[in-house]
Amino acid sequence: MSGAVTAEGIGQPVRRKEDFRFITGNGHYTDDIARARQTWAYFLRSPHAHARIKSIDTSVAEAAPGVVAIFTGRHVADDGLGGLICGWTVTSKDGTPMKVGPHPILALDTVRYVGDHVAMVVAETLADARAAAELIDVDYEALPAAVALSTCQDEKTAQVHAEAPRNTCFEWELGNKAETEAAFAKADRVVKLDLTNNRLIPNAMEPRAAIGEYDKGSGIYTLHTTSQNPHVARLVLSAFVGVAPEHKLRVVAPDVGGGFGSKIFIYAEETACVWAAAKVGRPIKWTGDRSEAFLSDAHGRDHLSHAELALDKDGKFLGLRVKTVANLGAYLSTFSASVPTYLYGTLLSGQYDLPAIYVEVDGVYTHTAPVDAYRGAGRPEATYLVERIVETAARETGIDPAELRRRNYIRTFPHQTPVIMNYDAGDYEASLEAAMEAIDYKGFAARKSEAASRGKLRGIGMSSYIEACGLAPSAAVGSLGAGVGLWESAEVRVNPTGNIEVLTGSHSHGQGHETTFAQLVASRLGVPLDNVEIVHGDTDRVQFGMGTYGSRSGAVGMSAIVRALDKIEAKAKKIAAHLMEAAVEDIVFENGTFTVQGTDKSLAWAELSLAAYTAHGFPSADIEPGLKEGAFYDPTNFTFPAGCHICEVEIDPDTGITRIVKFVAVDDFGTVINPMIVEGQVHGGIAQGIGQALLEHGVYDPESGQLVTGSYMDYCMPRADDLPNFTLGFTKTVCPSNPLGMKGCGEAGAIASPPAIINAVTDALGIRDIEMPATPARVWEALQSAAPRAAAE
Amino acid sequence: MYQFNYERPKTLADAESLLGKADDPKILAGGQTLIPTLKQRLAMPSDVIDIGGIKELDFIRAEGDAVMIGAATRHATVSASPDVQKHNPALAALAGGIGDPAVRHMGTLGGSIANNDPAADYPAACLGLDAKIHTTKRLIEADEFFTGMFETALQDGEIIKEVTFPHPEKAAYMKFRNPASRYAMVGVFVSKGPWGVRVAVTGAGQNGVFRVAEMEEALAKNWSPDAVANIKLPAKGINSDLHGSAEYRAHLVTVMAKRAVAAAG
Numbered sequence A: 001m002s003g004a005v006t007a008e009g010i011g012q013p014v015r016r017k018e019d020f021r022f023i024t025g026n027g028h029y030t031d032d033i034a035r036a037r038q039t040w041a042y043f044l045r046s047p048h049a050h051a052r053i054k055s056i057d058t059s060v061a062e063a064a065p066g067v068v069a070i071f072t073g074r075h076v077a078d079d080g081l082g083g084l085i086c087g088w089t090v091t092s093k094d095g096t097p098m099k100v101g102p103h104p105i106l107a108l109d110t111v112r113y114v115g116d117h118v119a120m121v122v123a124e125t126l127a128d129a130r131a132a133a134e135l136i137d138v139d140y141e142a143l144p145a146a147v148a149l150s151t152c153q154d155e156k157t158a159q160v161h162a163e164a165p166r167n168t169c170f171e172w173e174l175g176n177k178a179e180t181e182a183a184f185a186k187a188d189r190v191v192k193l194d195l196t197n198n199r200l201i202p203n204a205m206e207p208r209a210a211i212g213e214y215d216k217g218s219g220i221y222t223l224h225t226t227s228q229n230p231h232v233a234r235l236v237l238s239a240f241v242g243v244a245p246e247h248k249l250r251v252v253a254p255d256v257g258g259g260f261g262s263k264i265f266i267y268a269e270e271t272a273c274v275w276a277a278a279k280v281g282r283p284i285k286w287t288g289d290r291s292e293a294f295l296s297d298a299h300g301r302d303h304l305s306h307a308e309l310a311l312d313k314d315g316k317f318l319g320l321r322v323k324t325v326a327n328l329g330a331y332l333s334t335f336s337a338s339v340p341t342y343l344y345g346t347l348l349s350g351q352y353d354l355p356a357i358y359v360e361v362d363g364v365y366t367h368t369a370p371v372d373a374y375r376g377a378g379r380p381e382a383t384y385l386v387e388r389i390v391e392t393a394a395r396e397t398g399i400d401p402a403e404l405r406r407r408n409y410i411r412t413f414p415h416q417t418p419v420i421m422n423y424d425a426g427d428y429e430a431s432l433e434a435a436m437e438a439i440d441y442k443g444f445a446a447r448k449s450e451a452a453s454r455g456k457l458r459g460i461g462m463s464s465y466i467e468a469c470g471l472a473p474s475a476a477v478g479s480l481g482a483g484v485g486l487w488e489s490a491e492v493r494v495n496p497t498g499n500i501e502v503l504t505g506s507h508s509h510g511q512g513h514e515t516t517f518a519q520l521v522a523s524r525l526g527v528p529l530d531n532v533e534i535v536h537g538d539t540d541r542v543q544f545g546m547g548t549y550g551s552r553s554g555a556v557g558m559s560a561i562v563r564a565l566d567k568i569e570a571k572a573k574k575i576a577a578h579l580m581e582a583a584v585e586d587i588v589f590e591n592g593t594f595t596v597q598g599t600d601k602s603l604a605w606a607e608l609s610l611a612a613y614t615a616h617g618f619p620s621a622d623i624e625p626g627l628k629e630g631a632f633y634d635p636t637n638f639t640f641p642a643g644c645h646i647c648e649v650e651i652d653p654d655t656g657i658t659r660i661v662k663f664v665a666v667d668d669f670g671t672v673i674n675p676m677i678v679e680g681q682v683h684g685g686i687a688q689g690i691g692q693a694l695l696e697h698g699v700y701d702p703e704s705g706q707l708v709t710g711s712y713m714d715y716c717m718p719r720a721d722d723l724p725n726f727t728l729g730f731t732k733t734v735c736p737s738n739p740l741g742m743k744g745c746g747e748a749g750a751i752a753s754p755p756a757i758i759n760a761v762t763d764a765l766g767i768r769d770i771e772m773p774a775t776p777a778r779v780w781e782a783l784q785s786a787a788p789r790a791a792a793e
Numbered sequence B: 001m002y003q004f005n006y007e008r009p010k011t012l013a014d015a016e017s018l019l020g021k022a023d024d025p026k027i028l029a030g031g032q033t034l035i036p037t038l039k040q041r042l043a044m045p046s047d048v049i050d051i052g053g054i055k056e057l058d059f060i061r062a063e064g065d066a067v068m069i070g071a072a073t074r075h076a077t078v079s080a081s082p083d084v085q086k087h088n089p090a091l092a093a094l095a096g097g098i099g100d101p102a103v104r105h106m107g108t109l110g111g112s113i114a115n116n117d118p119a120a121d122y123p124a125a126c127l128g129l130d131a132k133i134h135t136t137k138r139l140i141e142a143d144e145f146f147t148g149m150f151e152t153a154l155q156d157g158e159i160i161k162e163v164t165f166p167h168p169e170k171a172a173y174m175k176f177r178n179p180a181s182r183y184a185m186v187g188v189f190v191s192k193g194p195w196g197v198r199v200a201v202t203g204a205g206q207n208g209v210f211r212v213a214e215m216e217e218a219l220a221k222n223w224s225p226d227a228v229a230n231i232k233l234p235a236k237g238i239n240s241d242l243h244g245s246a247e248y249r250a251h252l253v254t255v256m257a258k259r260a261v262a263a264a265g
């Protein structure tokens, strides 16, 4: 590769190109867009967790001021529209496919969670729509609800879907049961732990929004929506829901203010808006408010697990046995079945040479909001389990936690785990040593006794995490039940003046692609960053692409750009050879200039670009005019970022307040394109991990199924003063499965940090476990029930 | 929001007469509580009378042995006031610890105590400092003003004009913030002054702000953190929710009281 080291090239901390427009209020979010003759939608939502709809009377509401139309589930069904789908099929251990209940766009006769969609009011203004919604008379027969994860599989518990007895969607397994039992039979020690992975509510800064439009002349529907993957949305809405044929549906995801997974999915609101736009003959706009986001954005995590780790007398791991109950909520969301299965069970080997693993996961329905991928998606749950039980094993065997990990690290690559994954490269000890050095692990004992002299409890905890991201390759995910392929696409268009447009199937909603992708192109073609435009998010402008999630846009999305650039370079060299009357093999391309080896002949990038389009005298059989190339890239493996996070906390035993006093993260992301953006991603990920570990909790009332944490009054988002200064470090092993050697950094912080924090908290308190979030109240209660350790008075 | 008539009178007299004429009026001060309530359609007043433009309600005056604060004075103004900082630093600190900067630049003293949120800070200062609440109709002692959760002695059409805070000899407020909302999960205001010793607790009580007689007696005998260290509140009558049990909050009252006494010096 003829990459140049420039101030804007690969590896440089270039300032984000997109920030100026965002921080000066010049972004274009869906809600910023207004269409001529636009109407407003408001969704009437279920106040019950579970109820039968006996009747809906919209007559009074229809006569209310400003009302254009009111739609219920009946209209949707009569129009023959399909329901929302789950794009990943999981098969139970008995060979049966998962049991899927219907997921109507507007409820037909049953509502299944508080916030479920009952009717859509379309009116001249939002205020009119809301006012009219209050006039809709819904006669509900309230029914008992299945809310608590621990009891939802009981015979007596209310059923969410008739299709799924005992609310069980699937009973999945992975690994070798017999080998695992044999490993436990010969174990010298078995460590057991019950764990809860708390439900989280995503809270992207921009709430979801949509504008549906229909053009009668062309028959084309247009949907502007807050999506991480507009092409996937178009595919689902056309092929499965049946809103319009794919070529008659345009989906645009303009600037999107954060997603964290919650905007991957295809929801009822945007579907209803685009469908109904043709019915009312006017554009329909919907912007969710924060309360609606709490109720109806897909939530994350929510597992109950029992784990057992078998060790021999030297602390070598022999086997791991896991049983997890994973909450899916009331309906299967777009990818929900994959999250607690293939994105979870496959990571249970952690960084360790674990000869035998057996995991069982029951995916269960409850009368709560759907649960789907949320930053990390399955890998945080796996990492939490592995790193908590490894820490517990260290404490029970008396082996230092770092030493126990060292004894069990995988050291040769490639490494085939017992749970599908084939780790390609890594150096786990390098990250561990760097993190221990950075936090001054050796000095901890002294810091602990100093804290004790002030009446404070100090604890330290680590997490040696691994995750699988760069979600791909298609063949692998296809064999595991995915309904889609997970490649990525790119098209590079060189304009006659030499500037460049890159059309990518990835979608940027906080990741900074406009900068990092441009850095790649700039270093490769030797042009200034400002001459590169990254185009994404519009199915009319960009070829089919898979979108952004699973930290895949670098490893997969940029690799596609690399492939397209390879083709551009090859063609450009051909043109250069023709223009300079030389052999193609003699053309050298460096720093944006083509030269003929051994001569002083040269051609600048802009000259060549123009020549590609003037095409005067091209031998047309050999060289087509123009300079534009595309590529679809499918990698050979997942990528495996890994590293070590260490957290040090200080707890005030009087109040139970936990303060994170030190936090070190050492990550191996392979090649880094822009260290500033990578650090930002790690910061954000750790902030969310701290949120999960200490602050955030989505709570439903176990009886009524009402969302107790439905606003920031009760749902605790991390704030700047909840976070310490992060000390970051990087180690590097190059990823062999993509041309840039990148691994992906978007989720690592959220995956790695929660167990490090809880390991530190339980270390400080001298207890086995504390449920996340470890709030002051929970910490204080733990101190009351545990025999309080002397916090040296 | 539902529709309502909006008025912004310039004088207190105009405000009173508008209140008298309207069907079901609501006073709007900083709007930090009322506007969200309206937006969520939890209130449907016929008229909203905005007192934010009434100059005679926006002042801070130190006179004799007290500070008088107009009802429409913003939290940020109180916390930055040299008079309050000089004579009643605990009150200035309390005002400076309410919500966030946006809330402090909009929210008012009158709005806060009229609302009497059981987790609000100002009620603890009023009760803890033996404050006098002057309304358009009468003078109400703090002890009589806060009558229960979101309940006060105010009658329909009665506007708070100002609050008189006598100077304490010693005072401090210690707030344990609810991690999510940052309101007081437990806030304890302790003071010593011409009125003797007062200990007022907000955030914890099921009926809103209350005084702790046992702590007041102990501190009257011995003004030191140790005097309250072993006084434990019974959990009965204390709030219990997602953020903490009644036992935990009761325990925090002792911890915050101890720290407040220590901070008061």
Ligand SMILES: Cc1cc2nc3c(=O)[nH]c(=O)nc-3n(C[C@H](O)[C@H](O)[C@H](O)COP(=O)(O)OP(=O)(O)OC[C@H]3O[C@@H](n4cnc5c(N)ncnc54)[C@H](O)[C@@H]3O)c2cc1C
Pocket (backbone or CB within 6 Å): B026, B027, B028, B029, B030, B031, B032, B033, B034, B035, B051, B071, B072, B097, B098, B099, B100, B103, B106, B107, B108, B109, B110, B111, B112, B114, B115, B117, B119, B120, B121, B122, B154, B158, B159, B160, B161, B181, B182, B183, B184
């Ligand atoms: C994000 C956020 C965080 C907050 N955090 C805190 C906190 O930590 N601690 C805390 O104590 N508070 C907190 N608050 C509340 C804040 O202090 C508000 O200022 C207060 O609740 C109401 O004051 P206001 O001036 O905004 O009143 P408004 O919202 O305008 O009115 C509130 C009520 O008081 C009535 N009222 C207003 N003025 C008068 C008057 N002069 N006479 C009679 N009735 C009157 C109104 O009719 C209404 O019923 C917070 C608020 C927000 C939005």
